[in-house]
Amino acid sequence: GQNIDQPTEMTATEGAIVQINCTYQTSGFNGLFWYQQHAGEAPTFLSYNVLDGLEEKGRFSSFLSRSKGYSYLLLKELQMKDSASYLCAVKGYSTLTFGKGTMLLVSP
């Protein structure tokens, strides 16, 4: 089975940098995804990691360490619109299992 842990809530200030961590235990691993979900909306795809290291995509970066079962999402130059829930998801043998999400609140 899969077990995914991430903090429930985080707060940060506009313009700052925030790191959202995710740890996982899985019986099979075929990649880790990060999604953003605004309140009342569907999740949207942010990033994908399957090899160790950092993937950068604009203001967002995602890191993976398979040996540690650990990933983080790094958000730079925070904007008010970044206030959302961030979901960590692990691809097992056949399906994607989601964590409960981290609610990020960005304040002025």
Place this chain on the structure above:
Amino acid sequence: SQTIHQWPATLVQPVGSPLSLECTVEGTSNPNLYWYRQAAGRGLQLLFYSVGIGQISSEVPQNLSASRPQDRQFILSSKKLLLSDSGFYLCAWSGGQGFISYNSPLHFGNGTRLTVT
């Protein structure tokens, strides 16, 4: 480009009534299709997935069922709704070819917010 349509956006149904939610995908063939549910304060829970017409895998025991009558159509149904069926239902698709496309992300529809009263 690929698009996914899911309807209705919101639904209020009494306990014991039937349910039918429909999802269609355009712009791709032989997608993998999924139904997820997100209850208040909980994560996304996978309910069903399908790799082809008539092929349905169920992840959790429940009073819901799914069908895939056409390649790009996925339907979620119930004969009698329970209060616990309330939640945000999301249809999603990913690249096909079984699960070879490991890096193909899920693309979600806009969701259906179901309230069972």
